[in-house]
Amino acid sequence: MTISAVLPGPASAQQPASDAKNAGTVGIVGVGTATTGTSFSQQEVLDTFGITDPRVRSVFLNSAIDRRYLTIPPTDSDGARVVEPQGELLAKHKRIALDMGARAVRACLENSGYELADVDYLCCVTSTGFLTPGISALLIREMGISPATSRVDVVGMGCNAGLNALNAVAGWAAANPGKVAVMVCVEACSAAYVIDSTMRTAVVNSLFGDGAAAVCLVADTPDVAHGPGDVPSAPGSPRILGFASHLITDAIDAMRYDWDGEQAKFSFYLDPDIPYVVGAHAEQVVDRLLSRAGLGRWAVSHWLVHSGGKKVIDAVRINLGLTRHDVRHTTGVLRDYGNVSSASFLFSYDRLLGERAVQHGDYGVLMTMGPGSTIETALVQW
Template identity: 30%
Template structure:
């Protein structure tokens, strides 16, 4: 019995702006700052390798003073709408209905909701009353793969079942208007909002690449590298400049033993399905693979088109691979990094 990724679909918020359109808002936001600092911030936006960012709110709302309560209320209202549409898109792609789901995992770290998103979707879409639900929070960018790992483990133990992994994120709801730190500036430059949903199945008849293995890897003494600090103004980004360096240092231990344990190797892996954390992380990973003949072009394209949407982003990359005609037997490696510090991996086979 294998667990397969049956379908992946996305949903995007109503508002978006290109990088060129965002620059005038920076002039207003940075009014009163030193000219040299303003030029530096603009360069960060222009060189982030992100052409467009989507948001649950207009740029005017992003760059205006609002309370944590107001931003979080907006987040809660909009992620329900975005999550509902995304889940319906994924069910439609998989050719199944709302009553065919046995398990729902909702993933988000950019707002706080109790009850969590899944509870609202059960009511909005009349999901089964006995559906198993698991909200995953506080795991950041890595949580899209985390959710898939939890679904995989559930489905391995329960043949003939299906699970939805739904990641809905709004990093723009965490933007700090009065914070001119590099962490806040860089996160504003690389992050955007979005939702993605993967349908996993342990039904024998269902099609899709099979999950051959799934594991987590945790860095020691690295909790300071990435996350959010909960402040009176909201969720304040923590983003250490040492993240790419730490990834590079541990990359061989993250990749090669995992593949070897499951009878594979980098030579056998044809497709790299990596989370686009940002331009510097992409450059770090490309450097590590420069002599392998492999590329992460799809990862770069997702960053360019949407920015980093935290946990949802790796599912956008996965969707592009699922929409291709990939030969049977080909293997793909999913990888994402997130707070903890953590790396999580899934080995797929078509």
Template identity: 30%
Template sequence: MRPSVISNNSPRVIGTGTALPGNYVDQEQLSSRLRELWEKRYSDLRRFDKIQGALGITGRHLALPIEEYIPLDTFAKTNDAWLRVAPEIGAVAAELALERAGLKPRDVDHLFFVTVTGIAVPSIDTRVISALGMRKEIKRTPIFGLGCVAGAAGTARAADYIRAFPSEVAMLLSVELCSLTLQREDLSIANVIASGLFGDGAAAMLIGGNTPAATGPQVIATRSLVFPNTEEILGWEIVDSGFKIVLSSKLTDLVRANILDEVDSFLATQQIDRSDICHWIAHAGGPKVLETLEGALALPEAALARSWRSLQSVGNLSSASVMFILDELLEDNAAAPGDYGLIIGMGPGFSVELVLLKW
């Protein structure tokens, strides 16, 4: 199969930006507060402590000061908090991406918005559009329900759009406030893991076509995968109190059984292989997920160092995770002309998104 032809008009990442809420709490304090919440009903506190400690996270940023979570005892209250905070940090990330790209808010033609931690109609992107002063003619594609895979999937969909309209600029915006989905009555192992794993943050990415002066990576190929009959592996169960985590122990088995063949066959369409990938931008799903990726793909030592570092410092940021990792890579100027990078996103469905970049 012939490789894709890379032209000057190929979709290119021309700016990225990230934002974290100002309420940082170290992991020890968070675990202590959760322990207090559950200690009278949880049958095995030693197991709770072991799970929390095994996540290897030093701290996380929260949408609200930790004391303000106590009154949030209904889905309506947590979603109202999401409605207040999400547009604020989303606008900060978007402004930073625009600044780095040398663009104004009115230069954006299409805004793709992804989240899985709150619900709004109209969607939150309308508030960001108003806050930044974007054009009223802007096109919008809000996407809900892709979960952790949405950062990679959104990148692919924005790149598809720019292939069709190379003279335009697309923005991908992710806002995930995972702390507001905490289920205080759920004592399942899945919820104990999730309570210690997920963090809050926002990320933005700008993709353009006719940008010959830009130096960001080109999106040269993408692949979307949905594995049949895997709906019970990962996702949300919608209950009276909001979003209840669905997280099966079979997740890593599914990754281990499939990811190698899928990555290799995808790269083969571009006549390259894993040894050609200089930069691995893998979703920081958790220690077991990253260990599984390292083993299944036979990655060299430190190939996922940025993913591990992101997980340790801010936790799993759901759809924003790969965008944070790519942002760090770009800000460090770690890539050289001709380098390949691969974004790997995984999420509910079970679904996988692969995005091949070239500098």
């Protein structure tokens, strides 16, 4: 999908329903992040839950994660951590998600110079809980956003979902030039844990943390013309050039969130080979994304890859021929927050902007991976 109507080539099947000639160039004009209140080192998590199995401890302590934000269960009268049934986990998700989501949206709007009254479209992404009505409706009510705001919830797509949603939100923005669209990825991973002694849960429990991130998108009105080499004038605001996806159908069950009858909870599963599967397919989708714009990997100055885990990051980096410097924000987010699921790549994006290293005309690739197994990518230019 080409979001900027001025780029050459035929409109794809994903082009917004409105006439592409009337669609504006979509820019990411603001970003904001939020976490829960308390972070824990990996050693503190092990001590908190009394985990002594050397195999599990090794997974935690060799994860390349220093700290994660978590909302751990309270203690009972004996000092042991309370076991949270699925119903309480869903209530926890609602409480944490609404708090983090609201703070991320406010931070994003402040960063972009807009106010709550300016929001015309709200997209909420989560994979760590299920609500009906969804987070979008609850945020609109609790934050005082106009009830006339269009909204959508993207639920259960996993760590890749941020770019799936960004594609749809960018399409809405392109079809509605001048209007303000906000996407917020809010992941209360503390509400999706199963605590037991198995290696299946050890990998997951060592990896994920709570976090939310929001971005604000606005398309130029039709009377603003951009040539293929032009970029939005606002500093730090890239335009979105396009998206590319790849579904690895042979690995469709390699990452999944399904019911654990023994625990009577939903439980997340990661196949040990998934880093290598994702890495092996990374070149295919990235090169397809870049070739549509007539570019090679050499042209990309900034790589914002999902902080899926140390092995995933290494596999992607090696297969794409990237340096450790190229993925510094990806590894930094993993180190300081863990894997915050669909919000991870936006935490890296926020860090890139804070670094103030972006130059006018630079290209960037956003990349997420998740269940399906799926690789999602987007091309932007500052």
